[in-house]
Amino acid sequence: DAGITQSPRHKVTETGTPVTLRCHQTENHRYMYWYRQDPGHGLRLIHYSYGVKDTDKGEVSDGYSVSRSKTEDFLLTLESATSSQTSVYFCAIAGADNQPQHFGDGTRLSIL
Amino acid sequence: AQKVTQAQTEISVVEKEDVTLDCVYETRDTTYYLFWYKQPPSGELVFLIRRNSFDEQNEISGRYSWNFQKSTSSFNFTITASQVVDSAVYFCASLTDSWGKLQFGAGTQVVVTP
Numbered sequence: 445d446a447g448i449t450q451s452p453r454h455k456v457t458e459t460g461t462p463v464t465l466r467c468h469q470t471e472n473h474r475y476m477y478w479y480r481q482d483p484g485h486g487l488r489l490i491h492y493s494y495g496v497k498d499t500d501k502g503e504v505s506d507g508y509s510v511s512r513s514k515t516e517d518f519l520l521t522l523e524s525a526t527s528s529q530t531s532v533y534f535c536a537i538a539g540a541d542n543q544p545q546h547f548g549d550g551t552r553l554s555i556l
Numbered sequence: 557a558q559k560v561t562q563a564q565t566e567i568s569v570v571e572k573e574d575v576t577l578d579c580v581y582e583t584r585d586t587t588y589y590l591f592w593y594k595q596p597p598s599g600e601l602v603f604l605i606r607r608n609s610f611d612e613q614n615e616i617s618g619r620y621s622w623n624f625q626k627s628t629s630s631f632n633f634t635i636t637a638s639q640v641v642d643s644a645v646y647f648c649a650s651l652t653d654s655w656g657k658l659q660f661g662a663g664t665q666v667v668v669t670p
Contacts, residue, residue: 475655477658486649486660486662487647487658489658492655492656494656502657532599540656541651541653541655541656542608543606544591544603544606549599550600
């Protein structure tokens with residue numbers, strides 16, 4: 445299995461609070477991605493990174509920010525969580541931009 | 557813009573039946589990649605296959621087979637002699653840009669009953 449760890453695995457929080465999800469990889473892969481999964485939508489890209497300190501927006505980036513200060517860590521932050529951000533969040537990594545992405549086990553986030 | 561359509565929301569079969577999952581993609585690019593992923597009830601996403609736009613050769617891997625047809629923009633997936641362990645959500649995805657951004661379909665839930 446690809447060495448990807450997401451933390452926390454589950455989180456319940458209240459509207460308006462900040463939340464940070466962490467993705468840690470041991471594969472030294474250049475590319476990292478954050479997706480959210482919602483019923484009827486499949487997975488949608490939030491943000492991605494193509495190197496340390498190199499990040500860009502995906503399809504559904506509003507309300508989210510990311511940081512990548514080390515190759516192995518990619519953080520996703522909800523500055524002020526809203527109920528619409530209740531979802532399952534997946535991190536993925538890839539060694540090259542056209543290679544299969546391998547996913548972490550997901551974080552189930554509930555915002556009340 | 558890319559778009560991936562999986563028109564089948566759910567397919568229910570009895571064990572040992574064959575099941576085919578449809579995937580239609582839209583792209584104006586000449587170079588692109590197509591993927592299938594499996595998400596079992598435990599929730600993890602498992603990579604199954606990748607095809608590039610220059611290789612229309614169909615592939616068989618055990619009970620799985622894939623039919624890629626550029627003429628109809630389809631990349632269909634067949635499970636032969638289905639088993640209960642095949643019960644999962646299957647996602648088709650496409651990739652066209654240089655940053656590896658995947659566009660996923662909505663997924664097809666496959667339910668295999670004994």
